[in-house]
Amino acid sequence: MGQFRFLTAGESHGRALVAIIEGMVAGLPVSEDYIAQDLERRQAGYGRSARMKIEQDVAEIISGVRHGLTMGSPISLLVWNRVWEDWQEIMSIAPVGKKIRPITTPRPGHADLSGITKYGVEDIRLILERASARETAARVAVGAVARRFLDEFGIAIHSHTLSIGKHRAKQPKSINWKQVEKSPVRCADATAEKAMMAAIDDAKAKGDTLGGIFEVIATGVPVGLGSHVQWDRRLNGQIAHAMMSIPAVKGVEIGDGFSVASAKGSQAQDVIGTSSKDALPWHRATNNAGGIEGGISNGQPIVLHAAVKPIATLGKPLPSVDLRTGKKAEAHYERSDICVVPAAGVIGEAMLAIVLTNAMLEKFGGDHLKETWVNYKNYISSACSRQRYAKS
Numbered sequence: 001m002g003q004f005r006f007l008t009a010g011e012s013h014g015r016a017l018v019a020i021i022e023g024m025v026a027g028l029p030v031s032e033d034y035i036a037q038d039l040e041r042r043q044a045g046y047g048r049s050a051r052m053k054i055e056q057d058v059a060e061i062i063s064g065v066r067h068g069l070t071m072g073s074p075i076s077l078l079v080w081n082r083v084w085e086d087w088q089e090i091m092s093i094a095p096v097g098k099k100i101r102p103i104t105t106p107r108p109g110h111a112d113l114s115g116i117t118k119y120g121v122e123d124i125r126l127i128l129e130r131a132s133a134r135e136t137a138a139r140v141a142v143g144a145v146a147r148r149f150l151d152e153f154g155i156a157i158h159s160h161t162l163s164i165g166k167h168r169a170k171q172p173k174s175i176n177w178k179q180v181e182k183s184p185v186r187c188a189d190a191t192a193e194k195a196m197m198a199a200i201d202d203a204k205a206k207g208d209t210l211g212g213i214f215e216v217i218a219t220g221v222p223v224g225l226g227s228h229v230q231w232d233r234r235l236n237g238q239i240a241h242a243m244m245s246i247p248a249v250k251g252v253e254i255g256d257g258f259s260v261a262s263a264k265g266s267q268a269q270d271v272i273g274t275s276s277k278d279a280l281p282w283h284r285a286t287n288n289a290g291g292i293e294g295g296i297s298n299g300q301p302i303v304l305h306a307a308v309k310p311i312a313t314l315g316k317p318l319p320s321v322d323l324r325t326g327k328k329a330e331a332h333y334e335r336s337d338i339c340v341v342p343a344a345g346v347i348g349e350a351m352l353a354i355v356l357t358n359a360m361l362e363k364f365g366g367d368h369l370k371e372t373w374v375n376y377k378n379y380i381s382s383a384c385s386r387q388r389y390a391k392s
């Protein structure tokens, strides 16, 4: 982890989720309302379970912000779990004086089986409570603070759904983000949107689930974030790590990723042309690289795709074994989503915001926003100007 880092804690049905952020500059305007917008976007999406209607997440800022501005000290955030009321006995911190029936039928596709083996426990609840993607609510709250920082530098991050099941959206030339925000599946193609929603209904009726692909785009990213000099400083590596850390994400590509593998070298690169209009004396007509070359941002939009697997908890449970008896049994079922691709896109935005905030702070430093801003401005007007090249 770099200068901007965070930890989360909390169980899915525990009292609350918490996050501690370290390394944010002082002087950044942050509010609970701003963070709430992203939390709400994470909870939306056709195909989510009824729990999303119960929760209506809000992050309380507990420390690190005074009179609306960050102080440079750790920022802590707290998201209460509204379902806690019904889970007080099962998730009680103190012993309850009676045996709570353990979960012993592991769900394929979850951390259940490997988790109980690794941690030496019998009750799968001890694993599933933390492995649950409920934790991503805390990450989205952290990501909103990062997004607030990036706003100051004109960096914007959006996501949309490219596919759900077999239904793929047509890629429009320019994406209408307002339309995406209104779409129940966060899709920019109205025809595909209908097909995706029908496919989710069909999967639900059959006790099944669906996966898909989301795209995240960051615009306004300056040239020079990340580095070629060390493996862990490569920006594309950091982004891939962040995306793969989202539960159910099974593949990530930056730019044209997998399809460039079958293209010819003459077609796969973004050739460098001259420009008299751009801030820098060059121009790229294409962005196959997705905004990163040699581990360094190249000034083009950062574009990535992430593949989300179909949810592993099925209404019609998959075959499993009851570990108490060693006999065949249906996998444990607990209220579950049918499709999380739209929500995963919002989490992808948060994770990208976190990586880019860290990379910005690494490049421009500073303990107060003003200091970071001055360093940024100096860099943009000196290193990233055509005059610089004219002089050499």
Ligand SMILES: Cc1cc2nc3c(=O)[nH]c(=O)nc-3n(C[C@H](O)[C@H](O)[C@H](O)COP(=O)(O)O)c2cc1C
Pocket (backbone or CB within 6 Å): 049, 109, 110, 111, 131, 132, 133, 134, 136, 246, 247, 248, 249, 309, 311, 312, 313, 335, 336, 337, 338, 340, 343, 344, 347
């Ligand atoms: C926003 C979101 C919500 C999720 N909700 C569920 C769910 O309701 N039921 C489920 O079985 N998996 C759900 N998942 C996926 C699981 O958390 C994930 O598949 C599981 O922890 C195993 O991890 P892995 O798929 O990364 O190997 C969700 C994922 C995300 C991103």
